[in-house]
Every structure is written in structure tokens, then in C-alpha cells.
Amino acid sequence: MLTREDLAKYPFVRKASSFIEGYGLTLKDLATPEYSGIVKRAIERVRDSIEGKKIVTDWKDPETEILAYPLALAFLYGLKAGWVVRRFANAEQKRCDELLRMEKDQKLVEIAKDGFGWDLEQVEINLEGKRFNFSLGVKEYLEVAPQFHSAEWKLVNRHLLRGIVLLKHNEVARLISESVKNKVVKRAAEEEVRKFQIPEAFGPYVEEVMKLVERRRPLYDDEAPIELVEEAKPPCIIAIINDLAAGKSLSHMARFTITTFMINVGENVDNVLKLFSNVVDFDEGKARYQVEHIAGKIGSKTKYAPPKCDVLKSFGLCVGADALCERVKHPLLYYKIRAREIARGVAKAKGGRKGA
Amino acid sequence: MHSIVVEEFRSYYSRLAPRDLEVRDLGRRELAFLQFGEQMMIRHMQFADEVSLRDHLVHKTPAHLYYSSAYYKEPQAPDMNKKGWTGADLVFDVDADHIPTTCKADHDKWKCLDCGTEGAGFPPESCTSCGKKRIETTTWVCEKCLDAAKNEVLKLLDEYLIPDFGLSLNDIEICFSGHRGYHLHILTENLKVLTSDGRREVADYVRGIGLDPKHHGFAALKNGPLIGPDIRDGGWRGRIAKSIYTYMSRCSTEELRTVTGSESVADMLCRNRDKILKGITLSPPSWVGLKGVELGRISRIAKASVKDVLCNIDERVTIDIKRLIRYPNSLHGKSGLKASRITYNDLERFDPLRDAVAFRDGEIKVYVREAPRVRIGNHEVGPLKGAEVVVPKALGLYLICKGAAEPRA
Numbered sequence: 001m002l003t004r005e006d007l008a009k010y011p012f013v014r015k016a017s018s019f020i021e022g023y024g025l026t027l028k029d030l031a032t033p034e035y036s037g038i039v040k041r042a043i044e045r046v047r048d049s050i051e052g053k054k055i056v057t058d059w060k061d062p063e064t065e066i067l068a069y070p071l072a073l074a075f076l077y078g079l080k081a082g083w084v085v086r087r088f089a090n091a092e093q094k095r096c097d098e099l100l101r102m103e104k105d106q107k108l109v110e111i112a113k114d115g116f117g118w119d120l121e122q123v124e125i126n127l128e129g130k131r132f133n134f135s136l137g138v139k140e141y142l143e144v145a146p147q148f149h150s151a152e153w154k155l156v157n158r159h160l161l162r163g164i165v166l167l168k169h170n171e172v173a174r175l176i177s178e179s180v181k182n183k184v185v186k187r188a189a190e191e192e193v194r195k196f197q198i199p200e201a202f203g204p205y206v207e208e209v210m211k212l213v214e215r216r217r218p219l220y221d222d223e224a225p226i227e228l229v230e231e232a233k234p235p236c237i238i239a240i241i242n243d244l245a246a247g248k249s250l251s252h253m254a255r256f257t258i259t260t261f262m263i264n265v266g267e268n269v270d271n272v273l274k275l276f277s278n279v280v281d282f283d284e285g286k287a288r289y290q291v292e293h294i295a296g297k298i299g300s301k302t303k304y305a306p307p308k309c310d311v312l313k314s315f316g317l318c319v320g321a322d323a324l325c326e327r328v329k330h331p332l333l334y335y336k337i338r339a340r341e342i343a344r345g346v347a348k349a350k351g352g353r354k355g356a
Numbered sequence: 357m358h359s360i361v362v363e364e365f366r367s368y369y370s371r372l373a374p375r376d377l378e379v380r381d382l383g384r385r386e387l388a389f390l391q392f393g394e395q396m397m398i399r400h401m402q403f404a405d406e407v408s409l410r411d412h413l414v415h416k417t418p419a420h421l422y423y424s425s426a427y428y429k430e431p432q433a434p435d436m437n438k439k440g441w442t443g444a445d446l447v448f449d450v451d452a453d454h455i456p457t458t459c460k461a462d463h464d465k466w467k468c469l470d471c472g473t474e475g476a477g478f479p480p481e482s483c484t485s486c487g488k489k490r491i492e493t494t495t496w497v498c499e500k501c502l503d504a505a506k507n508e509v510l511k512l513l514d515e516y517l518i519p520d521f522g523l524s525l526n527d528i529e530i531c532f533s534g535h536r537g538y539h540l541h542i543l544t545e546n547l548k549v550l551t552s553d554g555r556r557e558v559a560d561y562v563r564g565i566g567l568d569p570k571h572h573g574f575a576a577l578k579n580g581p582l583i584g585p586d587i588r589d590g591g592w593r594g595r596i597a598k599s600i601y602t603y604m605s606r607c608s609t610e611e612l613r614t615v616t617g618s619e620s621v622a623d624m625l626c627r628n629r630d631k632i633l634k635g636i637t638l639s640p641p642s643w644v645g646l647k648g649v650e651l652g653r654i655s656r657i658a659k660a661s662v663k664d665v666l667c668n669i670d671e672r673v674t675i676d677i678k679r680l681i682r683y684p685n686s687l688h689g690k691s692g693l694k695a696s697r698i699t700y701n702d703l704e705r706f707d708p709l710r711d712a713v714a715f716r717d718g719e720i721k722v723y724v725r726e727a728p729r730v731r732i733g734n735h736e737v738g739p740l741k742g743a744e745v746v747v748p749k750a751l752g753l754y755l756i757c758k759g760a761a762e763p764r765a
Contacts, residue, residue: 127593128573128583138521139546142554155557156564157571161590163522247470248482248489253672279490302437314556314565314671 008062011069031201041068078198100173232338374406419689443548449673452501534688534695569658603661720752
């Protein structure tokens with residue numbers, strides 16, 4: 001059974017939503033002085049996540065805690081800043097993970113079921129001294145686990161039998177908390193949520209948070225444009241460029257990677273095409289069409305991003321990580337960090353690349 | 357393309373019963389056509405039922421017909437973002453081209469576009485004479501390549517999809533691709549919504565990418581024995597144990613020296629070979645024969661051992677959630693063979709060069725520019741160069757579709 005305290009700790013579960021619905025409150029009602037405690041708590045959750053403070057669950061007043069969560073999400077989405085949503089989601093992941101680790105096995109089963117519809121089952125299996133307490137369907141496992149980057153989370157390193165993956169207590173906590181994070185981030189993209197505006201009545205409460213967002217934006221908003229820095233390219237990209245220069249006929253994935261990468265770091269279509277001019281089956285007209293398509297200039301107008309490191313590894317395009325590679329999951333992030341280091345003149349001083 | 361090919365394709369489609377064109381949820385799939393002699397695909401087509409599709413195929417007979425692995429709310433929307441993706445079959449593509457077989461030396465050729473050097477078999481990374489990388493290839497398939505592809509499919513099904521992923525044969529469609537390989541379509545309902553990242557994990561699982569044997573039971577307990585997986589275990593644990601057994605029973609000392617990177621370790625393992633093999637089969641297993649060998653070295657032995665049990669699939673197809681794939685029972689424009697559906701029980705006996713033949717009767721005279729030995733059905737020709745021959749229609753059309761021959765009156 002999920003208690004009221006559980007709902008305060010895990011307000012993402014469906015039972016928490018029904019609890020809130022039981023109050024029959026509208027957003028407008030919450031703006032009245034009677035509920036100022038809830039509004040303050042909601043604001044506090046958003047503010048603390050922006051400031052990177054640890055979010056602590058308030059046990060003593062579960063009602064406020066439960067009611068403040070959806071309101072905090074409303075404020076969060078109303079602020080219209082992707083990085084704020086991500087910081088909040090990360091903070092929620094950490095908060096939930098800590099709490100979930102302390103729960104009993106049976107409780108985790110209930111939370112996974114009510115929160116995400118997972119058929120998590122309790123088992124007792126010992127394999128060479130390791131104890132597994134849970135089993136989860138491979139489909140549910142793959143909803144979340146591919147986001148983790150350590151080898152133990154790769155499906156190939158799991159005990160998979162008849163469509164079931166074995167898990168330990170803390171691993172289940174991690175999967176659930178990561179799903180909480182995903183849910184918060186994914187909702188931001190929904191049509192209804194994108195249209196949502198914070199009602200005027202909350203103005204005085206929200207004003208302070210808005211100022212905070214503006215102050216912190218330069219620190220955390222990584223969607224700010226970047227400039228072309230030749231020396232900041234990651235090893236995988238350099239390898240593809242070298243292959244192109246040698247006239248090697250490349251796989252579709254390699255071509256896609258180099259094109260998307262160059263376009264995303266601000267290179268123009270003509271210069272990207274020049275990279276391909278040595279290739280055996282180079283057809284300028286066709287190549288231009290494809291590059292312009294990827295750049296979002298024609299066709300569906302979607303600008304494509306290069307694949308992340310995991311994908312490059314799967315396709316054999318990762319040429320072995322240098323020291324910075326080990327810290328990043330995406331070639332563009334590598335580039336951004338390296339470019340920033342170069343701008344600050346620290347890349348060389350720090351010794352830059354391992355083995356280079 | 358020669359009109360005889362178009363006419364034969366058309367006649368094939370007119371004989372086809374609509375139910376032969378059945379695919380799950382046809383109305384929610386995007387269809388795509390490549391017409392004879394064209395380079396641009398006609399995409400974003402939608403057909404409500406098999407009858408209208410069959411009629412279209414008879415009237416506007418294509419060289420190639422594809423359907424999306426994805427299901428859409430609006431398959432005909434030209435903008436991919438407006439199609440409304442609701443899910444996709446999980447697809448595996450096994451292609452003989454990707455499997456190195458010895459027969460490639462008999463029928464495949466490569467040519468360096470820079471210095472003109474030619475060679476037979478699997479093309480090298482760079483030209484063996486000038487070192488440049490602009491290499492053109494001419495490839496054919498034979499029984500050996502197609503058998504290798506079929507064995508990959510059986511391995512994928514019997515060793516991975518059924519036991520590990522728990523998939524049911526009822527949810528798996530097996531198709532010959534019509535040319536060089538096989539497609540497996542997994543129709544399991546709850547897997548349809550797998551993300552591309554999730555599918556990548558599935559592909560990596562069957563290809564053994566990122567496999568770390570240390571996560572499969574090997575551990576050196578303090579002052580205790582070395583423990584390891586049991587051959588009776590399922591999943592990768594059992595697979596690793598079985599593979600090490602097989603490998604240790606046949607590998608040479610030389611090979612082990614390279615794999616372990618140590619002469620003394622390799623020599624010790626070879627001296628202990630019988631003890632190691634016996635230990636692995638015990639229940640519970642005893643890995644004591646490997647005691648003292650570092651876990652890193654054991655990992656390397658395990659990785660060398662599993663090479664033969666990895667699946668050689670084209671991972672791009674599995675990862676893609678919007679792939680266009682050859683339509684079952686359509687004809688392949690580069691072979692004239694039928695992309696036949698095969699049941700699991702028939703797979704073992706399936707001979708694509710006989711069972712996927714679409715044209716049964718008649719003969720045709722063709723001029724063959726160059727071709728290796730080729731068999732279609734029970735008829736064989738070649739190797740041929742600059743020769744005029746009268747052959748059964750299916751064989752003649754095969755050579756024409758491959759671009760190696762042209763019809764003669």
C-alpha cells in the first residue's frame with residue numbers, strides 16, 4: 001500500500017494525481033491567499049533546483065508536499081527555459097533515487113507499477129555471489145537503461161533470459177528515478193504544456209524566480225551558439241575527415257556524422273561539400289541536396305544533430321577515447337568543452353589530449 | 357531496363373493473389389517504389405488494402421517495392437515529422453555481403469579506381485598496390501554465401517531471440533531479401549515502441565558489442581577459488597562458458613599466446629587443458645584450472661572465444677525506427693527473385709536460388725558480358741565472358757537483372 005507519506009515522497013505516481021483530484025482545486029484556487037503555503041513550497045522546489053540545492057522532502061506536511069508538486073511543474077514549464085526543466089528533472093532524479101534506495105523491495109514494486117506501469121517482480125536469485133531481488137521485462141528495461149553509460153548497464157552485460165532482466169535493489173531505484181526525470185523532461189515537449197502560460201495571479205510569487213532564471217541563464221544555457229574552432233574537433237571527427245581526404249568511400253553513418261557535426265558547429269554547406277570532393281562516388285548535385293537537407297535548408301526543415309558517442313561506438317566510428325572523451329557522451333559536447341578551453345587558453349596548459 | 361524484365365515482373369504481379377501481399381496493418385505503413393530505370397524513389401504512398409496495391413503493381417510495375425517498418429497515423433504525409441509515428445517492427449537484416457566467406461574469391465572482384473589494380477574476393481581497405489582507397493567492387497552471391505547468411509539467421513533465432521529475448525515464433529516473420537540475405541520482422545506488440553536507443557542495445561546484444569565477461573560471473577574471491585559462469589546458465593553467461601569450452605578444446609598454444617599476451621600463461625593453460633575443460637562441465641563449474649590468471653586475460657580469452665557465436669547483422673537496419681524494407685513476396689529488381697516469406701520449419705531446407713524463383717517456364721537467349729558460375733533452380737552456367745547462351749527464363753532474367761547480360765532476339 002502506498003501511504004500518504006509515500007505520495008509526498010513520490011508525487012509522480014498515479015495515486016498522487018488521484019489524491020490531488022480529490023481536492024477539486026483549480027490553478028486559480030491555488031492563487032488565493034488560503035493556499036499560499038502550497039505556492040511557496042512549489043516556488044521553493046523550482047528555485048532550489050535552479051540553485052543546485054538539495055531538494056528535501058517535507059515529511060511533516062504531506063498534503064502541502066503532494067499539492068505543491070504539480071504546481072511546481074506548472075511554474076517550471078511556464079518559465080519556458082529548457083535548461084531549467086533539465087535542472088529540475090535532475091534534482092528530482094537525485095531526490096527520488098536517495099529515497100527509493102531506502103525503501104523495502106515490495107514498496108519499489110508498487111511504485112514502479114503505479115508510477116510507470118512496470119511489472120517489476122520480486123525474485124531471489126544468486127549468481128556467483130551476486131544477489132538479484134528483482135526481474136523486469138526487457139522492454140521496460142530498455143526504456144531507461146540505454147541512458148546510462150557504464151558497461152554494467154549495457155544489455156549485453158546483463159543476465160537476460162526469456163525476455164526478463166535481473167536487477168538489484170539499488171539498480172531498480174536508479175531505473176525508477178531516471179524515469180521520473182524522463183517524465184518531467186518529456187512533458188515539456190507536449191503541445192498543451194508548450195502553450196501553457198503562468199496565470200497572472202501568481203505574478204508576485206513567480207517574479208523572483210524569473211529574475212533568478214535570468215541571472216543564471218549564461219551559466220547553464222548550453223543552447224547558446226558556438227563558433228568554429230578547428231582544433232576543438234573530437235578524434236572521431238578528425239578520423240572521418242582524414243578518411244575523406246584519402247578518398248575512402250565512407251559508410252552512410254560516417255557521412256551523416258561528419259555532415260551533421262560540421263553543420264552544427266557552424267560550417268557552411270559549401271565548405272562541408274569540399275570535404276567530400278575526393279570521394280570516389282562524389283556527385284556534387286546529389287551531395288548538395290543531401291547536405292542542405294541535413295542542414296535543414298530544404299525538405300522537412302529539420303536540422304539534424306550528429307549521433308552521440310554510444311551510437312558512434314556501435315557503428316565502429318569511435319576511434320578510441322582520449323581523456324576528454326571519457327567525460328562526455330556526445331561529440332558536440334566534446335567540441336564545446338574543448339572550444340571553451342581553447343578560448344580560455346587552458347587546453348595546452350592542461351596537457352590537452354591523452355596520448356597526443 | 358529491358359522491356360522483357362518489366363513485362364515478366366508485371367505478369368508475376370498479375371498472377372499474385374492479394375493475400376500474398378498481406379502485411380500486418382498495411383494501411384498504416386508507408387510504401388515506396390523504385391521504378392525501372394529511375395534513381396529517385398517514389399515515397400509516402402499509402403494503400404488501404406492488398407487488392408489496390410496489387411492493381412498498382414500491375415499497372416505501374418516497379419523494380420523494387422518497399423514498406424516501412426514503422427506504423428504511422430498518416431503514412432502518406434511527405435514530411436516525416438507529420439506522419440505521426442506510433443511504433444515500428446523490430447527488424448534484423450542479415451546480408452551475405454557482410455559475412456566473409458571463402459567463396460567470395462570465386463565470384464567477387466574489386467578494382468582500384470586510381471591505379472587500375474584488380475583483385476578477387478573481399479575488397480581490401482586500401483589498394484594493395486597504390487594504397488589509395490577509391491575501390492570499386494563487383495559482387496555476386498552463391499550457395500555458400502546464402503547458406504552462411506541462413507546460418508546467421510538460425511543462430512539469431514535459436515541462440516538469441518527465442519531463448520534470451522523470449523520471443524515467440526508466432527511473432528517473427530522470416531523473409532528472404534530476394535538477393536543476398538534475410539530479413540527478420542519482429543511483430544511483438546510491446547516492442548513496437550522501443551526507441552532507437554533501445555534497439556541499439558538489442559543490436560549490440562546479438563553482436564556482442566561492449567560485452568565485458570567480468571559482468572558475467574567471473575570473479576577472483578579473496579584467498580578463494582576463481583569463480584565463473586556455468587554452461588547450463590542462460591543468456592550471455594552460458595554462452596561465454598560454452599564458448600570458452602569450445603575454444604579451449606581446439607585453440608593452439610600460439611593462438612593463446614597472442615590472445616593472453618603472455619607465453620607463460622598460455623603454456624600453463626595448455627598444460628592444464630584437460631583439467632580446465634573438465635572443470636567447466638562440472639555442476640557447479642570449477643574454473644580452478646584458470647586460477648592465477650588475471651581477470652583481464654580471462655576476459656580476452658572469453659572475447660576471443662565468443663567470436664563464432666556473435667551475429668553478423670546490419671545494425672543500421674535494427675536501430676532505424678523508420679526503415680524502408682523490401683516488401684514480402686515482391687520481386688527484387690537486381691535479381692528477379694522473390695522476397696519469399698519462409699516459415700521457421702522450412703528455413704533449414706530453403707534454397708533461395710530454387711525456392712525464390714518467380715519465373716518457371718520458358719527459355720531465353722542472352723548475351724553475357726561477364727559472369728561467374730551461376731545457378732538458378734537446377735540450371736547452371738558460367739563462368740562466362742562475351743558469350744551468347746540460351747538458358748531457362750529465370751536464369752536469363754537473373755543475369756539481366758544483375759546487369760551482366762542483355763536479351764538477344
